[in-house]
Amino acid sequence: MNAQNDSLRHHCGVAGFFNQEGENIPERLFYSLFSLQHRGQESAGIAYKKDGHLVVYKDLGMVSGVLSRYLAEQRVSTVGIGHVRYSTRGGNRLENAQPILVSCNKGEIALAHNGNLSNARELRSLLESEGSIFQSSSDSEIILHLLARSRQTLFYDALKETLGLLRGAFSMILIHNATLYTVRDPSGFRPLFIGFKGTTVAVASETCALEVHGIQDSREVQPGELITTDHEGTRAELFNREGTPGRCVFELIYFARPDSRIFNQSVHLTRKKTGAALARCDNVTADIVVPVPDSGSNAALGYAEASGIPMEYGLTRNHYVGRSFIMPNTSERELAVRMKLHPVKEAIKGKRIVLIDDSLVRGTTSKILVKLLKEAGAREVHLRLCAPEIKWPCYFGIDIPTRKELISNTMTPEEIARFIGADSLMFLPLEELKGCLDDPGGYCYACFNGQYPVPVETE
Template sequence: MSGVVGIVSKKKVGKELLFSLNSIQHRGQDSAGIIVSDGKNLTRMRGSGLVSEVFSEKNLNKIDSHIGIGHVRSSPEGLNQDYNIEPLFSFIKGEEFSIGNDGNIMNYKSLKQDLENEGISFHTHTDSELIIFLIARYFKGDIVEAIRKTMAKLIGGYSCVIAMPDKLIAFRDRLGIRPLMLGHNEENIVIASENSAIEILGVDDYRDLEAGEIIVVDKDGFKSYKMEEDLNPRHCIFEYVYTSRPDANIDGINSYMFRRRCGEILFKESPVDVDLICPVPDSGTPSAIGYAQASGIPFAEGLVRNRYMGRTFIKCTQEEREIAVKQKLAPQKAVIKGKRIVLVDDSIVRGTTSINLIEQIRAAGVKEIHLMITSPPFKYPCYYGVDTPNKENLMASRLDVEEMREAIGVDSLHFISLEGLISASKTNGESFCKACFTGDYAKYGEKI
């Protein structure tokens, strides 16, 4: 899971990149990087840590450049080495070239092996390097044609931004699994994973890139190159459940309203008699509000969130995640002691963080805990860009709901139904990838 930004601006682009990357920090906390162009050459700056730890507004404001791309990265376990930090820098037919990617290529290993058999040496563990090599193979002066031929080889979810000395290019995978948006006004043309990175620059006119669409931005503006094939889009439904910011408007759906409706639907599907409705902040908060409003039961902040802690789900290791949960969330004894509560969370993946959290809440003297989850059981790994463990490490793939309830230590455990989740989107659900819940993985040119 990562976040990407690309900007062509009449202003100096360094500070603009900083603001945009800060706005999508929730998509990656391990590292951050930018590439800027002075019109002739590309310059890279990157480092491990949060955006604010890697860059300063003062230093970036000195950059005299009007084209740039940026990336925030959440590394899979064991792959957070310095050489994997994006954007990656390379040369294609003598031209400087840089790429940042949010996603995962399912056929990465086979494509990589083919290239290695031809004598190509890889220097990172990232899918982005594979994409660079494929584009280089097909590039004969027409970057759009090279990207189109590359996309025909790739199976998976990806949203990429590319910087060349005189232009910015972006493209979204052929099923539109990973999000990517284009916004523009008189001063800026911005491409980003979420609208928050666009709106922070004062750009209110934006849209989603279509599945398979390529955008090329240069001094004359931008041009769109759309797919000629008629493919069935498969947008990631987990974006609305957890990944995106609450104010994200992705493919016509607002994340906050989606999550709040999930809470309302959960109450209809699983009503319980309790004293308080409490969220696991922050992604569980809109749903807890929806459950409280639908039930008429008071909403309360039963857990206090340490605002200086980042996301726990995208930590590299299980040990880091467990420690981070204890640092991030603290039970409010004065609020929940002796009470029967509904606790609303977005998902159960590995289950270990839920177990640790419930232990803390029990120790605070809660009388009953009824855990409500605003997604169906997470039974299958994601291969499209959300870093989830192997199937045997997914709690819902090993245990049924009653066994999960007992393992977590709650009085009752309820998941929203898949039908309820789709209903919250106010669509028929045909455009979603739901593989993490169903095991039906998106296939190119075929329906799920």
């Protein structure tokens, strides 16, 4: 997270395709990655099989800017993978962009990884002490070093041996020779799906990236599952059945696209449930419910339905403000917020507003939003968050600042309300959030309660 940005950010999204009869795999990847753009906007790339070899193309930027060249011509291939990335560890540098392509003693390997290894520091220092030289600062390169070092002669065995050494979050896709490997960590932190249509096998972080191709026949890759797809078909094996369940609840609250279905739940309906749960806990008197678009929109609908208070579009979001506008050097924070979100005066003037947002990190954006709403004539602003108080960092692929930077570690809800200028503020209690989930025992809630599903290397 940079100094100017006050929202949680995902690290990555991945996609992969296999078709033994050959098709325009780069084009397929373009559309899937475009659908996953919300999961990472700083770099994009693809790797695919071409004339018997793997080739990679990646660059800093959005999918449309980096990869639109692949829409211009037919590039028939049998297998390819792609990646969108937001940088945290190592910063926004091209060497950290993915897929990573290496040529080693196992042959050519391409890797696209979503997540963070929670034992990355330990593995990296072990590898460096034994002579490994790293070209990037991303966790993902560690996986390739471990693969290359394995003494197993079969790639599949080397991959299983490597997976046994990894801790934390890894939803990933690899190509070796002409084979596509799909892997999800034993806790299942990040979502990952595999879908089938005709002779095409597709893998993606979210169902929306499959459905863009009309692929409706899909299933979630199971936690601890390794799937092999080659000219003989698709075979699955559980390489680890003993992971502590750790599906990231923030995927449902904020990260995933509302039209996706992840962890066996509709993202849209889950967000509506969180809004309804907030309304049930609330006794505020208000005239309208206003979402902070887009992340608060689905929950605001649930709040409005449950409370009987009408929803109103009191804030307009400028969808053309890309990430580049809110980069670290943007000095005028209020201008940055104004450019992205702006009040609709006619909708809010004289109104008592319930403002629905997904979560609170530092509180700086909310402070500006409340100011803008009041300047535009709002009589009262009551901020409601669809998540509990965030008090702990994430080690599994979400960029959350240090504990002391998290506002909920330094102020009570009443103090936060005063700080941001709201008339009142309420977080969704953790038990209420759990009540919105079909399988509450299957999730990670560590950023709320500090109980990490797997051991972590703290700062």
